[in-house]
Amino acid sequence: MKAFLILENGTVFEGISIGSTREVISEIVFNTSMTGYLEVLTDPSYAGQAVVMTYPLIGNYGITPDMESERPWPDGYIVRELSRMPSNFRCQGTLEDFLAKYDIPGIAGIDTRALTKILREKGTMNGMITTNEDYKLTEILPRVKAYVTGNVVDKVTCGHIRRLEGRGKRVALLDFGAKQNIARSLHERGCSVTVYPAHTSAEQILKDKPDGIMLSNGPGDPKECGEIIQELKKLYESDTPIFAICLGHQLMALANGADTHKMKYGHRGGNHPVKDLETGRVYISSQNHGYVVDTGRLDPSVAVPAFINVNDGTNEGLKYTGKNIFTVQFHPEACPGPQDSGYLFDRFIEMMGGNK
Numbered sequence: 001m002k003a004f005l006i007l008e009n010g011t012v013f014e015g016i017s018i019g020s021t022r023e024v025i026s027e028i029v030f031n032t033s034m035t036g037y038l039e040v041l042t043d044p045s046y047a048g049q050a051v052v053m054t055y056p057l058i059g060n061y062g063i064t065p066d067m068e069s070e071r072p073w074p075d076g077y078i079v080r081e082l083s084r085m086p087s088n089f090r091c092q093g094t095l096e097d098f099l100a101k102y103d104i105p106g107i108a109g110i111d112t113r114a115l116t117k118i119l120r121e122k123g124t125m126n127g128m129i130t131t132n133e134d135y136k137l138t139e140i141l142p143r144v145k146a147y148v149t150g151n152v153v154d155k156v157t158c159g160h161i162r163r164l165e166g167r168g169k170r171v172a173l174l175d176f177g178a179k180q181n182i183a184r185s186l187h188e189r190g191c192s193v194t195v196y197p198a199h200t201s202a203e204q205i206l207k208d209k210p211d212g213i214m215l216s217n218g219p220g221d222p223k224e225c226g227e228i229i230q231e232l233k234k235l236y237e238s239d240t241p242i243f244a245i246c247l248g249h250q251l252m253a254l255a256n257g258a259d260t261h262k263m264k265y266g267h268r269g270g271n272h273p274v275k276d277l278e279t280g281r282v283y284i285s286s287q288n289h290g291y292v293v294d295t296g297r298l299d300p301s302v303a304v305p306a307f308i309n310v311n312d313g314t315n316e317g318l319k320y321t322g323k324n325i326f327t328v329q330f331h332p333e334a335c336p337g338p339q340d341s342g343y344l345f346d347r348f349i350e351m352m353g354g355n356k
Helices: 037-041 095-101 112-122 137-146 180-188 202-207 226-237 247-255 343-351
Strands: 002-007 012-019 024-031 049-053 076-078 105-108 125-130 162-164 170-175 192-197 212-215 242-245 259-276 282-294 303-309 315-320 325-328
Touching (some): 002 105, 002 137, 024 112, 037 049, 049 112, 095 105, 105 125, 112 259, 125 137, 162 180, 170 180, 180 192, 180 343, 212 247, 212 343, 226 247, 242 247, 242 343, 247 259, 247 282, 247 315, 247 325
Parallel strands (some): 024 049, 049 076, 076 105, 170 212, 212 242, 242 325
Antiparallel strands (some): 002 012, 002 125, 012 105, 024 125, 162 192, 259 282, 259 303, 303 315, 315 325
16 A cells, blocks of 8 residues: 655655554654664654654564563654564564554655655654545645644653562652663662652652652653653752653753753664763763753753763753762663663662662
8 A cells, every 4th residue: 555754845755554554643753773673663752753764674573572661652653664574583573563553654665865864954844644645735734734742741651650679779760751671770780660650749759768769761842841840840959869861851951940942853863972071981872852951051050061962062961060960861771772871870879879
């Protein structure tokens, strides 16, 4: 069956329908990872977006147990070539069946390099995936342009408190769309992890007396999370050690007077170099974000930059002055991506006093 990707600027790509055949409008973003398509699909940070994979062949090892949440989250999936005969000793099914099972529409057979060049040059834009061959641009484009991601944190956060028991430090993990490997990375280091829904009050978290607080990744515009930001202000004042990743990094910055803005096309992939400003060392990082902290309005008596992106100089982390708080824009838990910055979890444990 034919399928069409219609961008808000009127560009149309024709391909083949994969997965669900329903029509969807979403924000179109691209990911440059060469592997780990399943982790990308199950990353809650992609809620409200349709993902273009720049690597040309996707699905060659099928569906394996490498999922970062219980289900996939993107609104749509766009690939150059879909492998229909996966080969892997852990393979549990095909990617096409996986997309159909979760009602995610996709399109294969389009020039993803041309599409990615458009998104890089013009910036991230909305688009529609449809199988309707009789579409009318004059009717579709106003609808496509009107789409907004909105507050998608409420869509992806957990519905109840859950725990991973350990014998080390007790960590409260606020779930704004957390990938499973965040809790796993802490648990592997001996921590007992309690995962809280995004709108849990600061009072409830502090009442449980955690040794440290972890703020997770998540989707959407951080400024949509006004109520959460107010609670983070209280956590900041508590003097409890805090480590934040991605959306959590942005929300903590907003809670302390900094600003955020939308990037032209964002950082999404497993090959982004970041520089530790304290040591001068450069790490290759996994990233997935379309917004960035603007350090121009950051009071140095509150926080100072700790990491920068080597490619474009944007902020990749903050160290809070006089507080046991540090935050990063990238993903030290990777999945998919390099494990270069996994040491940051060890730094967090040291901030909490270590596991001894």
